Amino acid sequence: MTIENTIEDLDVVILGGGVAGLGAALKARETGRTAVIFEARDSAGGLLDNFTIDGFRFDNAVHLSFATEEKVRNIFDRTPYLTHPSDSYCFEGDRWLKHPVQNNLAPLEPTDKVELIKSFLARPSALAGDDYESWLRHQYGDGIAERYPIRYTQKYWATPASALSTNWIGQRMRRAELDEILFGAMTTQTPNTYYTKEMRYPKAGGYKAFIAPLIADADIRTGHAAVEIDTAARTVRFANGAQVRYRNLVSTLPLPVLARITPDAPATVKQAASELKATSIDLVSVGFNKPLVKDLWFYIYDDDVLASRAYSPSVKSPENVPEGCSSLQFEIYSRGEESSYDGEALKQNTLAALEKMGIAKAEDIAVLDHRVLRFGNVIFDQGMEANRQCVLDWARGAGIASCGRFGEWDYLWSNQSLLSGYNAL
Structure with missing residues (x-):
């Protein structure tokens, strides 16, 4: 039998069984097309997947929904959910x-x-540059900027604020207002100014339960890690030896990975892709034998604590822990696909x-x-957008629809990633 005869012909091949790939499969079903999702891991869900240890369930990093899009809500709201106020806290030193x-x-x-207030009043009247550090100093003044967001940026992005652009900010950072700063310096009875007032989370099954209907309806083949794409022959080869020929290819793979496994990608594209950086995430998940945790999530500014933030699966839903218990998950970030830390040392820290x-x-x-996620957040290095566009233009020209957080190489939430996949076909 020739190799040619062993290649399966498919209409729509989707690489990656996360929320974006599931969104693409949904669009295929709605338009009467046949789509198969190929997922490298042994279960679908991607970053929205979870794991359970001795009755304690942990998501792959923090996930809460504040989707407003009708298409997304029609899917997510099939799952019974709990609603939480978007209250969060910060720890610094001893308070x-x-x-x-x-x-x-x-x-x-x-x-x-x-x-700090004097520094805010003396803040620069104009931006000193187009980098994130300049934006922070312009917004908050040197005192607040240096004590809090500049310091936190290094922990969360594993990159100096001066090396980042401001294109990702959107609603994620609260602009500084004198009235708010003065009021909050005098009383703890301050209003919630988070960009959304309500967070939703499934009553049972972890965050993945929101996409369970999509998983149930999709044709998903797990254990299929793509290792080579031939855009001329329109074939994909997988690590397990399987090969498929596609009429349409949707990729949710990180752009650097997509370029690496496509031998016919031009050298300029491979170089541009190699310049795209994301953080990897070390997750330290902790289950407690008593109800110790009451806050949904918090940020950590101290340099001697390696985690930048933590959140509570047991507050998100009591079903995530055995009765009478509680839990936290801490996130520690590294620049690049490999962790910079020793797992045991992180546990002790x-x-x-x-x-x-x-x-x-x-x-x-x-x-x-302790475990590591190779891709956590896209890093918005200055000049990143030009490299991203180079890779996306090549992918489009090669007949690859690239979508999702790492396929678009953008700061997309789960609802946005779902729609990114849905709109890719």
């Missing part, structure tokens, strides 16, 4: 402040508040952080798990 920190300075010492923050002691721990 907790409400988020956003610049509007909630009341817990600080009076001398600190005076210096997290345990020390729990004690420092007054949350828990070693005897309260029932589960302590």
Whole structure:
């Protein structure tokens, strides 16, 4: 039998079984086309998947929904959900402040508040440059910027603020207002100014339950990691030896990976793709043998705590933990696809952080798990957009519809990623 005869012919081949790939498969079904999703892992869901240890369920990093699009809500709302206010907190040194920190300075010492407000009043009247650090100093003044967001940026993006563009900000960063800063310096009774007032999360099954209807309706082949795409022959080869020929190809693979596994991609495209950087995420997941956690999520500014933020699966839904227990998951970021940390050292650092923050002691721990996600967030390095466009233009010309957070190489939430896949066909 020739190799040619072993290649399966398919209409729509979708690489990646995350929310974007599932969105593309939905569009195919609605338009009467036959689509097959090929997923490298042994289960679908991608970043929206989860894992369970001794009755404690943890998502792959933090996920909460505030989707407004009718198409998305029609899918997500099939799953019974809980609603949470978007209240969050910040930890610095020995105290907790409400988020956003610049509007909630009341817990600080009076001398600190005076210096930070004076710095805000003396902030630059114009941007010194087009980088994120300049934007922060212009918004908040040097004192607040250096103490909080510049410091946090290095932890979260694993990249200096001066090296980042501002194209990702959107509603994610609260603009500074004098009235808000002054009011929050005098009282802790401040309003919630988060960009959404309500967060939704499934009652059972983790965040993945929101996309369970899409998974149930899709033709998904797990254990198929794409290792080579031949755009001339319109074929995909997988690590397990399977090969398919496609009429239409949808890729949710990260753009650098897509370029790497496509031998006929031009050298200029491969170079541009290699310049695109994302963070990887070390997840340290902690299950407690008692109900210790009450806050949905919080940010951590201290340099000696390697995690930049943590959130509580048990607050998101009590079904995520055994009865009478609680949980937290900490996120630690590295620049690039490989972690910069030792897993055991991260566990110990997290345990020390729990004690420092007054949350828990070693005897309260029932589960302590570490694992790494190769791709977490796209890094908006200055000049990134030109490299991204180079790769996207090539993919489009080669007949590849690239979609999703890493296929578009953009800061997309789950609802946006679903629609990115849906609109790819």
